[in-house]
Amino acid sequence: EAGVAQSPRYKIIEKRQSVAFWCNPISGHATLYWYQQILGQGPKLLIQFQNNGVVDDSQLPKDRFSAERLKGVDSTLKIQPAKLEDSAVYLCASSLGVLGQSHQPQHFGDGTRLSIL
């Protein structure tokens, strides 16, 4: 099966600019996750969708970050305006299960590496 697709692979922008990332999960996967991974740290969950609804966005900096999954399939994550501390790899993951189906693993894309100048 095709894996989780993310684009772009790399992005370099100046602070205060805007940027958007795209993710296409594995076909049929109901749950989609966006993570931020700063160098040397583990991934931090930003937002979790179940179909097109938000399950958890408690760690999403909502003043500058937004995400949507309008049709319950692919998703976009936007940062506006970007700050220097947003430099990180942004990972998208998907899993087959919905809430209550705890046995389904997460599958990750290769991520988008964002550098803020």
Added chain:
Amino acid sequence: KQEVTQIPAALSVPEGENLVLNCSFTDSAIYNLQWFRQDPGKGLTSLLLIQSSQREQTSGRLNASLDKSSGRSTLYIAASQPGDSATYLCAVRAPLRVRFGAGTRLTVKP
């Protein structure tokens, strides 16, 4: 605040050694715990997933255990190989939460 801690942060071993990586967590009610490997510049590859009702899972040279009462999981790698060199991360899934540890960077020397 729910925490996931991995010890050690880095580990270097000669080829052929058996080794253990540790993951501890504070969540008292978890759905499952998943172990991943991450190669430089890459996403995460799932290794093993242990459900909250299970005690261990095995895949090839890898064995993962889970002790919910003490909030600990271990990843055992038998007969390590240079190709095992990577960062190993554990992730705890609890109701409406997913938390990762910072990882253990493993180097296996030929």
